[in-house]
Amino acid sequence: MPGLRPRQQQILDFIRAYRADHSYMPSVREIQAGCAISSTSVVDYNVRILEREGYLRRSPDISRGIELVGDEPERAVELISVPIIGTIAAGSPMPVPEVTGWPAEDVETVSLPPELTPRHSEQLYALRVKGYSMIDALIDDGDIVVLRPAADPRDGDLVAAWLKLEEEATLKRFYREGDRIRLQPANTQMEPIMVAADNVEVYGKVVAVIRRLE
Amino acid sequence: MPGLRPRQQQILDFIRAYRADHSYMPSVREIQAGCAISSTSVVDYNVRILEREGYLRRSPDISRGIELVGDEPERAVELISVPIIGTIAAGSPMPVPEVTGWPAEDVETVSLPPELTPRHSEQLYALRVKGYSMIDALIDDGDIVVLRPAADPRDGDLVAAWLKLEEEATLKRFYREGDRIRLQPANTQMEPIMVAADNVEVYGKVVAVIRRLE
DNA sequence: ATGGAGTTGGAACGTCTGTTCGGGGCCCAG
DNA sequence: CTGGGCCCCGAACAGACGTTCCAACTCCAT
Structure with missing residues (x-):
């Protein structure tokens, strides 16, 4: 330019x-x-x-x-250690990062290479996916999703959300449409679901997915 | 405080x-x-x-x-640097790692955290996935697959294979069945394909998949 | 000239946003 | 009971701020 x-x-x-x-x-x-x-x-x-x-x-x-744009502020060059604070499955409640005494001793961690590290990596946490309910987001059983607490997610972000009414955790793309929210599966061939804004609790925004194979 | x-x-x-x-x-x-x-x-x-x-x-x-005010320091750990030697798409030939003069100068690399590093990490290489042809393996456009040259793949391994007749690259689970080979999509709902053993060339075994989201 | 595209100037509108004020619960020491 | 911190609520004010509208100016090819 x-x-x-x-x-x-x-x-x-x-x-x-x-x-x-x-x-x-x-x-x-x-x-x-x-x-x-x-x-x-x-x-x-x-x-x-x-x-x-x-x-x-x-x-x-x-x-x-x-x-x-193109002026990524202060990207960390070193390896970031992210705690895996639990698992995420369709029917069970998601764990949320505890704000107090975060660096617990015995939690498993995963390290993120610099290429994967987003701008602000302080509050990242990870969840291990359990089951095949996130298949529509191209996420397999056993995958590790790295999340960041999402303040005010933007349209198009892939977010981890908890549907209160359905009592269901899900990973979908987030779109605000008036007082309702459209949750769009990453697999574009699948139909989106519409939910009331006060029925969805966004726990975090997915910044990376890691799959390790044997 | x-x-x-x-x-x-x-x-x-x-x-x-x-x-x-x-x-x-x-x-x-x-x-x-x-x-x-x-x-x-x-x-x-x-x-x-x-x-x-x-x-x-x-x-x-x-x-x-x-x-x-105040931001946090980071820590450094040892990590493996893997070259991204090209892209893999359904219809185009896969690049293969050159054994000679491997550490080229200008190739992009991705770093693997220790948790993702398999036993023998010397000959690892990575490919960037292009297109949506690997959807059935739960691999999205833009994902990075980390491969290791597979001399003799075991049943159940997720391999990157080249189908000579079809001239097609694919990522599937590998099963030997007599003189034929069954290639099974990771998505278990999809049907496997059967190919003759001499029609498939296994380029590598997938050891990790990395997806970075914006 | 003449017209159009690109740019600047001045002013106003409506909203966004920090700030303040009065009031009301809750809890505990006196 | 009484009083005083501590915290929360609703509303309103005044200024900060993004945005829009219209006129005027420069430059340049026609």
Whole structure:
């Protein structure tokens, strides 16, 4: 992506510099001030272009909702050890990570190579899949799924969810549709299921699946 | 700083998880929703405490102006680096590991954690799966399969095989039946296929499957 | 000139968001 | 009982913020 007008380059540089100083993102008006632009609409105009060109992403109607792409912050280079805190099966409750005294002594762990490690790896945990109920998510009996506590999952994320009414754990892709939620199997040939938003409890977002064979 | 009320711990966990998913910080009302709190003032109250206790910093009057203080170190363990020598798809020939001058310079690699490393890890290689032809083996597009050259596969092994007549690469479980070979999909609901022994060339035995999700 | 595409400027609208205020339970020492 | 921390609730205020609309400007090929 070569073509980038000076104004856009200037804005991009400002955002990068701002990001180095603060852990949150600049607002439109801060960009305006920092780049000596006389109107917020000019910022919006150029930021739109930057988004269209793939330099960043925006979350509409969200303050400071700019995300830089290709600028993965502080990816850990070393091997991460993730505790396997239990099993997940269709009909049995999922274990949830205990917040207190997390690094227990005797839990089994799995190590994640750097290539698999997401941006923030502090609170990862893993579950061993029991049974064949996740077949539609291309997940086999015995697989290990690595999860991250999901605050406010985004559309399309593969999440581990607990359906309260059905008393069932499931791994599906998450889509918000008004006050309901569509859970879409990873296997696209299968039909999605619709559930009320207050019937689904999202425990985590799947960041990796590991299968070890004999 | 030991004493941290459950509500505060909950909020802290939510912020950390949110931060892992988004590059910007959650708003007070998002914390409220994510922690099932019924008022923004409760969030403000507890976030104030978290700030006073030194867990985070706030920039007043700034949307999403929360900054987490302190991040954790990681540990390093020994891990095996496996070259990804190519892709495997249904209709195209599989690459085979070159025995000579193996450690090429510019090949992509994937690191295997110790738990995944089999006994003899010297000649491991990996392929990236292209397309959805391995769905019946519960292997998705983009998955990485780690292989070991299989001199004499045992019954039940999951092998990467090349069907000469059909000119097709496939991942199936291997069963010898007289002078023919039964290739059984991992998905037990699907029918096995029978091929003549001299029509199948076993390239390797799958020792691990790794799937990384965004 | 002339027109269009790309860009800037100014202002306003509506919402998002941090913050504050008054009130109300709960628990325990006095 | 009384009072005071401690925590939660609902509502509202004021400012921060993303977004939109329209006019004007530059540049360039026609």
